[in-house]
Amino acid sequence: MKQEKSKTSRRDFVKTAGVAAAGFMIVPRHVLGGKGYIAPSDKLLIAGVGVGGKGQSDLAGFAKNPKAEIAFLCDVDDRRAANSVKAFPKAKYYKDWREMIDKERRHFDAVSVSTPDHNHAIVALEAMRRKKHVYVQKPLTHDIYEARVLTEAAKKYKVVTQMGNQGSSSDGSASITEWYNAGLIGEVHTVYAWTNRPVWPQGIPWPATKSVVPKELDWNLWLGTAPYTEYVDKLVPFNWRGWWEYGTGAIGDMGCHMVDVPFKTLGLTYATDVDCSVGSIYNDQGQRNYFPDSCPPSSHVTMTINSSKQVTPVRLHWMDGGIQPERPAELGPEERFGDGGNGVLFIGTKGKILCDAYGRNPRLLPVSKMDDLNVPETLPRVPGQEEGHYTQWVDASIAGYGKMELRSDFAISGPLTEALLVGNLAIRAYDIRVPGANPNSFQYPGRNKKFLWDSANMKITNFDLANQFVQRKYREGFDDFKFKL
Structure with missing residues (x-):
């Protein structure tokens, strides 16, 4: 009886649907649009x-x-x-x-x-x-x-x-994580990441010559949150990167590409301390130029970052302006160190991994270890790799929050960016200048110091002057968008 009732219900439904279709001429969108039509x-x-x-x-x-x-x-x-x-x-x-x-x-x-x-x-x-x-x-x-x-x-x-x-969506990035998870290089205690950037001016004075704002450019809107200043030539569209009011220097430009690989591989979280040294340009009198509004021409930042995957914290070295770490002994004399201008080197208790920018071309050192490498793929790959970084975000947005995993969502890229900006905080604190004991003399209390970072409260605990760089004050007219945790 139940089966017969089910058949009767289905017949009634089909009959009703047929009448409705005849009356209202409802035709599915994909039929109207043809093959491949997307509503x-x-x-x-x-x-x-x-x-x-x-x-x-x-x-x-x-x-x-x-x-x-x-x-x-x-x-x-x-x-x-x-x-x-x-x-x-x-x-x-x-x-x-x-x-x-x-x-x-x-x-x-x-x-x-x-x-x-x-x-x-x-x-x-x-x-x-x-x-x-x-x-x-x-x-x-x-x-x-x-x-x-x-x-x-x-x-x-x-x-x-x-x-x-x-x-972040490259196959190379996933492979490095799999090699580490397989224990090929043991616990990682040191990571070096370096770049040949900046390729824009840094360590220079703000231009003294004012220029006419191009008619196509709304200068006030371009400045946005930054303090108002008169327009200067060649700042737009690229050279703003070298000025602290607008850019974040080489570490902001390339750090998210380079440090992302060890950050995900090692499960890095937040920095606990940071120190740095910066390159300098000297004038004809042998005096070090002082341009605190401009990022330095080069820097070497070292920070300790905790790991969620291992007990040992990681010492992360960031180098820019063409500075590179010592070539590892396992690298042959004719082998390129990274891609020639950029690279990341993992140093573990059992071995080393080297890759180029964006996690490309990963290899164990010495590269002869690659001959017998047989590590199963355990992590999903992003179809299209770097192109897929864009298209997968589209699919994930359509699917909705929490439905798809992305390689650089803010749960990952937020702490990564924060760590890199702690490095910039150290660079800027290095050049803080205060009046000295004598007239026309100055002191630089941020130099030769290791800054202790309290990530929970987002502040340096042993040099309060550095904390001015944790959060900017927005320009009036753009400060009504309040940030609250």
Whole structure:
């Protein structure tokens, strides 16, 4: 009887559905659209903030996923935005991101942020508050406090997040983690990461000559959270990286690409101490130039970071400006150290691993160990690797918070960025100058010091002057977006 009742119910349902179809002519969207048709409801509508240069390539990366639609473009400089405007002619264009988010918030699902560093956090946080998924270029933030806030905000607002260090999704990064997990190099006690950046001016005075603001550029919006200053030539679109008000120097530019590999592999968490040395430029009188607003031409930062995978803390060395660590004895005389300008070296109790930038070309040292290497793949790979870093974020955003694992969501990239910015705090504290005992003399109390970092309270405990760099004061007009943990 139950079976017969089920058949009758099914017949009734089919009959009713047939009448409804005849009456209302309901046809599925995929039938109307043909093969490969994606319903608008299944697409991720993306708003780009900062759409020139790297922002342009980010949008192009998202667009490779057929489920992505670039719906809005925003840039303070019409010249920089021109290529994206041409590439996405249906996207509506704005200059002020605040206006775009306020007016169009119901018409997009996600925001890509590729502004200069000093405006990353303010745009990302406002988007997250509107429950928009966010993709933010590296470094995640300009300040330590901002990194902590965005990490917490991702959990609070339950949005899908990703930082733009695309090498994090490379197969090489996953392989290194598998080798470490297999015990091939034992417990890692030391890591070196280095780069030949900066490739922009650093250790220089602020230009004395003022210039005319290009008509296509809204200078006030470009400054955003930073203090107002008159426009100077050649700061935009690239050389801002070397100025502390806007950029984060070489460690901010390349650190998220390089240090990401050991951070994930070793389960690194927060730094406990940091010290540094910086390169200097001297004038004709043999005096060291003092330009505290400009990042130094080179630096060597060393910090102790705890690991969730091993008892031994890790001593992490960051080197920039062309400084490199000593070549390991296991490296042949003709073998390249990293990729020639960048590299990461893991030193463990049983062996060493070397890789290039972005985790590429990983190899055990000596490389003869690679001949018999047979470690099973235990970690998932990202389809498309670095390109997949973009397209997978699109899929994850459509799936919803917590449904897909990403290689650099804010739970990972937030603490990573914070650690790197602790390194920058040490670099800036190194050059703090206070009046000396005699007129026209100065002292530099931050030099020759190891700074003790209290990660829970986000402060240096043994040199309070350094704590001014934990969180900036925003410029009036941009300070109404309050950050609260």
